Amino acid sequence: MVLQAIQYEPASASSPPTLRILDQLLLPHRTAYEAIANCEEAHAAIKQMKVRGAPAIAIVAALALAVEIGVAAVTGKLATSPDEVREQISQRLDYLKTSRPTAVNLGDAVGKLKIVAKKAALQSGATAGSVAQAYIVAAERMLVDDVSDNKAIGEHGARWIEENTAAGRQRRGDKTCGLQVLTHCNTGSLATAGYGTALGVIRSLKAADMLTRAYCTETRPYNQGSRLTAYELVHDEVPATLITDSMACALLAREGNRLAAIVVGADRVAANGDTANKIGTYSLAVLARHHGVKFLVAAPRTTIDLTTASGKDIVIEERAPEEVTRIKGPKVTVDGEVQVDEAAQVISIAATGIDVWNPAFDVTPAELIDGVITEVGVVEKTAGKFDFQPIFQHPS
Numbered sequence: 001m002v003l004q005a006i007q008y009e010p011a012s013a014s015s016p017p018t019l020r021i022l023d024q025l026l027l028p029h030r031t032a033y034e035a036i037a038n039c040e041e042a043h044a045a046i047k048q049m050k051v052r053g054a055p056a057i058a059i060v061a062a063l064a065l066a067v068e069i070g071v072a073a074v075t076g077k078l079a080t081s082p083d084e085v086r087e088q089i090s091q092r093l094d095y096l097k098t099s100r101p102t103a104v105n106l107g108d109a110v111g112k113l114k115i116v117a118k119k120a121a122l123q124s125g126a127t128a129g130s131v132a133q134a135y136i137v138a139a140e141r142m143l144v145d146d147v148s149d150n151k152a153i154g155e156h157g158a159r160w161i162e163e164n165t166a167a168g169r170q171r172r173g174d175k176t177c178g179l180q181v182l183t184h185c186n187t188g189s190l191a192t193a194g195y196g197t198a199l200g201v202i203r204s205l206k207a208a209d210m211l212t213r214a215y216c217t218e219t220r221p222y223n224q225g226s227r228l229t230a231y232e233l234v235h236d237e238v239p240a241t242l243i244t245d246s247m248a249c250a251l252l253a254r255e256g257n258r259l260a261a262i263v264v265g266a267d268r269v270a271a272n273g274d275t276a277n278k279i280g281t282y283s284l285a286v287l288a289r290h291h292g293v294k295f296l297v298a299a300p301r302t303t304i305d306l307t308t309a310s311g312k313d314i315v316i317e318e319r320a321p322e323e324v325t326r327i328k329g330p331k332v333t334v335d336g337e338v339q340v341d342e343a344a345q346v347i348s349i350a351a352t353g354i355d356v357w358n359p360a361f362d363v364t365p366a367e368l369i370d371g372v373i374t375e376v377g378v379v380e381k382t383a384g385k386f387d388f389q390p391i392f393q394h395p396s
């Protein structure tokens with residue numbers, strides 16, 4: 001079975017494009033896709049985290065508007081002038097951007113897609129249809145580009161680990177040596193259009209026969225690790241071990257330099273390299289530094305936000321207390337069988353009346369980050385500072 005968070009069918013001669021998302025609130029025990037027919041449905045699915053992951057959020061938002069425009073075009077409900085279509089696209093993108101604040105990929109896509117629509121509307125001979133089509137083509141391209149970017153991130157990351165860690169060099173020279181990595185949250189095919197970012201590095205390490213074991217943290221409270229990353233690692237037959245978030249310290253103390261690196265994703269990398277990522281990332285970076293383990297952020301350039309100077313300027317999303325005080329899942333019978341046909345059980349795991357703080361992300365200071373793995377190479381600090389400008393001059 002292919003792990004696909006997003007299923008998109010382009011328009012055919014007789015029918016508009018269609019979009020479906022894998023409802024990740026039901027994973028790993030139930031695989032159910034949900035049709036997304038318009039921007040409101042996309043906004044709700046992103047906000048509820050039925051679909052999540054910085055790249056996936058941007059792609060689903062962009063394609064939902066492509067579906068909306070495609071349906072309007074085939075049903076004769078598209079605005080008549082090119083500038084009206086441009087304005088509608090701009091307004092709908094601004095609405096989609098309000099679904100979640102921290103991941104920059106959505107805002108980056110909104111800005112780029114607005115420019116596409118504006119350029120199309122300014123072209124001589126522009127029509128409402130040509131502006132609509134220019135938008136749809138650009139939105140569809142995001143799906144393709146993301147997978148190729150992630151595979152490049154995987155290769156750059158795997159090679160960096162092989163060349164810049166003791167475990168990597170040992171494994172390259174002697175396949176009986178162990179190379180292990182730890183990852184946090186979910187950054188795989190379920191957070192992107194496919195292959196993944198940090199999980200893409202793990203996939204590339206495995207493909208190069210470099211990896212002996214991957215560790216994944218459960219990543220409370222949404223449990224992206226135990227529900228999604230563990231699901232992907234089992235699916236790909238990667239030797240992997242799930243740990244609770246609080247076990248990471250003991251793991252690094254036990255594994256020492258057999259753990260080559262901690263590799264995580266990102267929701268927004270500020271211009272100075274401070275990185276917003278899933279809550280719990282900062283503590284792993286401190287831990288990595290204490291134990292002399294490399295700490296790497298894997299993210300496409302669309303996650304690097306040169307307009308945000310540093311981590312203190314990043315808006316951190318705070319989510320509902322119930323995500324901390326309750327857990328949801330199918331029943332398990334006395335013999336351990338998971339009853340996926342049962343309606344999800346919601347169980348309270350906290351004292352009623354307790355206050356809750358539930359930030360979805362934290363910010364890791366650039367000083368704790370050894371490298372940012374992008375699709376065009378690994379950026380390292382020079383004289384203690386990150387400079388991302390050169391990778392934006394990169395030809396691809």
Ligand SMILES: CSC[C@H]1O[C@H](OP(=O)(O)O)[C@H](O)[C@@H]1O
Nearest residue numbers: 052053054187191265266277278
């Ligand atoms: C390649 S996904 C990047 C990022 O998104 C995840 O957050 P969420 O599950 O809340 O959307 C997590 O922070 C990943 O590292």
